[in-house]
Amino acid sequence: MATHHANAVLPDEPEKATLEGKNKILGFWLFLGGETVLFGSLFATFIALRDQVNGGPTGQELFELPLVASATLLLLTSSMTAVMATQALHKKNLKQIQVWLTITVLLGLGFLGLEIYEFTHYVHEGHKISSSAFGSAFYTLVGFHGGHVAFGILWIILLQVSATKKGLTVVTAPKFYLASLYWHFIDVVWVFIFTVVYLMGMIGGKVG
Amino acid sequence: MSAHASHAPKRSGLWDWLTTVDHKKIAILYLIAGGLFFLVGGFEALLIRLQLMYPEASVVGAKTFNELITMHGTTMIFLAVMPVIFALMNAVVPLQIGARDVAFPFVNALSFWLFFFGGVLMNTSWFLGGAPDAGWTSYPTLALNQYSGHGVDFYVLGLQIAGLGTLIGGINFLVTIINMRAPGMTFMRMPMFTWSSFVTSGLILFAFPAITVGLVLLMFDRLFGGNFFNPDAGGNVVIWEHLFWIFGHPEVYILILPAFGVISEVVSTFSKKRLFGYSSMVFATALIGFLAFMVWAHHMFTTGLGAIANTLFGLATMLIAVPTGIKIFNWLLTMWGGQITFPTANLWAVSFIPTFTIGGMTGVMLAIPPANYQYHDSYFVVAHFHYVIVGGLVFGLFAGLYYWWPKMFGKMLNETLGKWNFWTFFIGFHLTFFPQHFLGLMGMPRRVFTYLKDQNLDVGNFISTIGVFGMTIGTILFLVNVAVTAKSSKRAPADPWDGRSLEWSIPSPPPEYNFAQTPLVRGLDAFWIEKMAGNKGMTPAEPLGDIHMPSPSFLPFLMSVGLFIAGYGFLYHNYVVVVIGLIVTFACMIARSVKDDPGYHIHEDEIEDKGVKA
Numbered sequence: 001m002a003t004h005h006a007n008a009v010l011p012d013e014p015e016k017a018t019l020e021g022k023n024k025i026l027g028f029w030l031f032l033g034g035e036t037v038l039f040g041s042l043f044a045t046f047i048a049l050r051d052q053v054n055g056g057p058t059g060q061e062l063f064e065l066p067l068v069a070s071a072t073l074l075l076l077t078s079s080m081t082a083v084m085a086t087q088a089l090h091k092k093n094l095k096q097i098q099v100w101l102t103i104t105v106l107l108g109l110g111f112l113g114l115e116i117y118e119f120t121h122y123v124h125e126g127h128k129i130s131s132s133a134f135g136s137a138f139y140t141l142v143g144f145h146g147g148h149v150a151f152g153i154l155w156i157i158l159l160q161v162s163a164t165k166k167g168l169t170v171v172t173a174p175k176f177y178l179a180s181l182y183w184h185f186i187d188v189v190w191v192f193i194f195t196v197v198y199l200m201g202m203i204g205g206k207v208g
Numbered sequence: 209m210s211a212h213a214s215h216a217p218k219r220s221g222l223w224d225w226l227t228t229v230d231h232k233k234i235a236i237l238y239l240i241a242g243g244l245f246f247l248v249g250g251f252e253a254l255l256i257r258l259q260l261m262y263p264e265a266s267v268v269g270a271k272t273f274n275e276l277i278t279m280h281g282t283t284m285i286f287l288a289v290m291p292v293i294f295a296l297m298n299a300v301v302p303l304q305i306g307a308r309d310v311a312f313p314f315v316n317a318l319s320f321w322l323f324f325f326g327g328v329l330m331n332t333s334w335f336l337g338g339a340p341d342a343g344w345t346s347y348p349t350l351a352l353n354q355y356s357g358h359g360v361d362f363y364v365l366g367l368q369i370a371g372l373g374t375l376i377g378g379i380n381f382l383v384t385i386i387n388m389r390a391p392g393m394t395f396m397r398m399p400m401f402t403w404s405s406f407v408t409s410g411l412i413l414f415a416f417p418a419i420t421v422g423l424v425l426l427m428f429d430r431l432f433g434g435n436f437f438n439p440d441a442g443g444n445v446v447i448w449e450h451l452f453w454i455f456g457h458p459e460v461y462i463l464i465l466p467a468f469g470v471i472s473e474v475v476s477t478f479s480k481k482r483l484f485g486y487s488s489m490v491f492a493t494a495l496i497g498f499l500a501f502m503v504w505a506h507h508m509f510t511t512g513l514g515a516i517a518n519t520l521f522g523l524a525t526m527l528i529a530v531p532t533g534i535k536i537f538n539w540l541l542t543m544w545g546g547q548i549t550f551p552t553a554n555l556w557a558v559s560f561i562p563t564f565t566i567g568g569m570t571g572v573m574l575a576i577p578p579a580n581y582q583y584h585d586s587y588f589v590v591a592h593f594h595y596v597i598v599g600g601l602v603f604g605l606f607a608g609l610y611y612w613w614p615k616m617f618g619k620m621l622n623e624t625l626g627k628w629n630f631w632t633f634f635i636g637f638h639l640t641f642f643p644q645h646f647l648g649l650m651g652m653p654r655r656v657f658t659y660l661k662d663q664n665l666d667v668g669n670f671i672s673t674i675g676v677f678g679m680t681i682g683t684i685l686f687l688v689n690v691a692v693t694a695k696s697s698k699r700a701p702a703d704p705w706d707g708r709s710l711e712w713s714i715p716s717p718p719p720e721y722n723f724a725q726t727p728l729v730r731g732l733d734a735f736w737i738e739k740m741a742g743n744k745g746m747t748p749a750e751p752l753g754d755i756h757m758p759s760p761s762f763l764p765f766l767m768s769v770g771l772f773i774a775g776y777g778f779l780y781h782n783y784v785v786v787v788i789g790l791i792v793t794f795a796c797m798i799a800r801s802v803k804d805d806p807g808y809h810i811h812e813d814e815i816e817d818k819g820v821k822a
Contacts, residue, residue: 023388137436
């Protein structure tokens with residue numbers, strides 16, 4: 001029903017042009033509010049259990065800054081490319097959106113690759129979900145975030161593929177906008193994970 | 209757009225109900241499913257009371273008793289009263305704000321099916337090796353593998369699936385109320401039921417993720433060898449208590465606020481007066497919603513958080529009595545000087561006020577930490593929360609059902625049967641739970657399956673069980689009433705109660721598009737204003753035209769079935785089944801994302817055919 005030449009009639013800020021689009025954006029912000037409570041609960045659990053290593057390796061022994069810093073760099077850069085995609089959305093330029101989202105997905109995949117490598121590495125060193133309360137809390141918090149990244153990658157790829165047929169319309173524009181909102185959210189969560197899990201973990205010893 | 213289909217897809221019978229995205233039909237689905245679970249939970253309660261009727265009885269035995277109390281609490285809270293609340297919210301909120309549907313009709317259907325399949329999954333545990341038996345609060349370490357049966361896995365997975373449905377339902381109603389109000393329907397002109405649904409939805413949004421995390425952690429401990437709650441490996445059981453009650457306390461306000469909303473509507477309608485102190489009611493509702501998140505640790509006074517924490521949480525709890533008191537006095541002052549009539553709906557509503565006040569008072573008693581140490585884990589607590597949940601919420605739900613039944617089904621419930629229903633249930637309720645206060649003060653602990661004779665517990669327990677027969681008869685009379693009403697051919701008028709809000713300005717039941725023309729709202733009690741001005745109906749805010757409707761869809765049902773299947777995979781450690789179930793769910797999600805729903809149009813001439821004029 002929509003054509004590739006619809007750009008000429010597409011309104012400004014096409015993601016907010018319809019009531020459906022506005023509803024989706026508001027609903028998604030609220031959803032992210034719920035996600036904040038979800039991750040907040042996971043962080044609280046992690047902070048309560050992070051010193052309970054049960055004789056296994058501590059965070060101080062496990063974590064390596066270069067690896068985690070590279071993962072952080074990849075993910076934070078992907079947040080910027082997601083912004084570029086939204087900018088392109090506001091310019092109503094589908095080609096640019098696709099380019100920036102592809103870069104975002106590649107950076108996300110890089111991040112996931114590093115995380116999978118990191119997890120297998122830890123398991124070899126005896127840090128497992130079943131080895132200690134620290135292990136359970138670590139894999140649940142960081143794994144939940146990793147799962148969110150994986151879901152985001154699949155979602156963005158799906159949107160990209162279907163947009164090649166549908167083009168940029170008032171129906172597809174909110175979807176791009178929301179995917180980018182979601183991506184920023186999981187980046188913000190990572191900033192907290194990097195700080196609370198890794199940086200505070202590397203300082204070592206009991207805090208407070 | 210030209211590609212839109214111009215006619216409603218013809219669907220009928222079961223297929224229509226499985227695919228509907230109409231909020232009015234989803235309301236009926238919620239009511240039926242919630243009603244069925246209410247009967248299951250009620251039957252469990254009956255067995256519990258039969259076991260406790262005489263000292264040292266052996267009606268069901270200790271193991272089954274533990275399963276019964278766990279499933280009674282869990283079923284009633286998550287699978288009976290919450291769905292009936294969602295039934296009323298679905299039936300009424302879009303009509304009260306002058307909308308044609310909720311913001312996300314597809315998601316609305318998904319909410320229902322997720323709740324339904326989560327509930328079914330949990331209840332199949334009765335036939336698959338035993339129901340959950342660790343109490344509805346499921347505290348570890350009791351709820352860990354070493355001390356509890358397979359049933360707790362059903363609790364963990366069933367509640368996750370059902371909770372997801374509730375969470376997205378909450379988001380849906382928040383967006384609906386913020387974005388879908390008719391012209392002129394400002395926030396401070398919204399009916400109280402809509403306001404209370406709004407605050408309740410906000411509480412759902414921020415409370416349910418906490419229990420989801422708690423359930424995930426418990427699942428990891430039980431199924432994947434996690435150590436969150438295993439003290440031997442450094443785990444900490446108090447984390448569960450915090451997560452459970454950070455959800456659990458807001459949950460009781462999620463339950464009671466919609467009842468407050470119903471009472472406000474019913475009392476005002478049957479007093480023929482505008483609700484007294486409307487703005488203070490709104491303020492009180494919002495304040496209760498806010499304080500709901502500040503008091504969770506009053507469920508944990510005996511955990512040992514320390515005197516300072518207990519004092520602060522005790523004081524915060526007592527603060528809630530202030531906005532609640534504002535509400536009680538506003539209802540009384542609404543009735544003051546009104547032309548009060550007492551159809552069944554108003555009997556429920558007016559009896560709610562003193563009954564709930566008793567429950568609120570024992571709540572303030574329990575909020576005092578040193579006194580709480582005495583009442584803790586005794587039947588006094590059982591009496592308290594049944595006074596607020598049954599005497600408060602269930603009375604409110606009955607009031608709402610009698611009040612809105614004509615709007616939902618187009619027929620009036622029988623008033624004679626209704627009064628029998630009310631009096632048997634009301635007397636039965638007080639007979640059951642009033643003696644439990646004293647049983648608790650005499651030292652009878654919660655969750656015990658029997659007691660010894662001649663310890664001053666015999667009479668109280670006997671009377672309590674007799675009371676349950678009264679509530680059972682009341683419930684059966686309600687079912688009889690529903691059957692009699694369904695058979696009767698008498699149609700309900702559009703406005704049987706001389707109502708005040710927008711839902712009464714359209715036919716009973718409303719056509720699928722609700723409002724032929726979106727109404728223009730000129731003040732609080734929008735329909736009443738027009739009636740007093742001598743107008744026949746609402747002034748339309750738009751010309752008559754084609755109405756766009758969303759298409760029905762089978763995907764919400766399939767998505768929920770996928771998670772249902774995956775749930776069994778987790779229960780039996782069969783990961784092939786898990787993957788199959790998740791593939792079903794994700795395939796439906798992909799299908800929904802890729803295939804746009806063009807919807808269909810109802811033509812202008814078809815609208816007039818259906819006779820919108822009330």
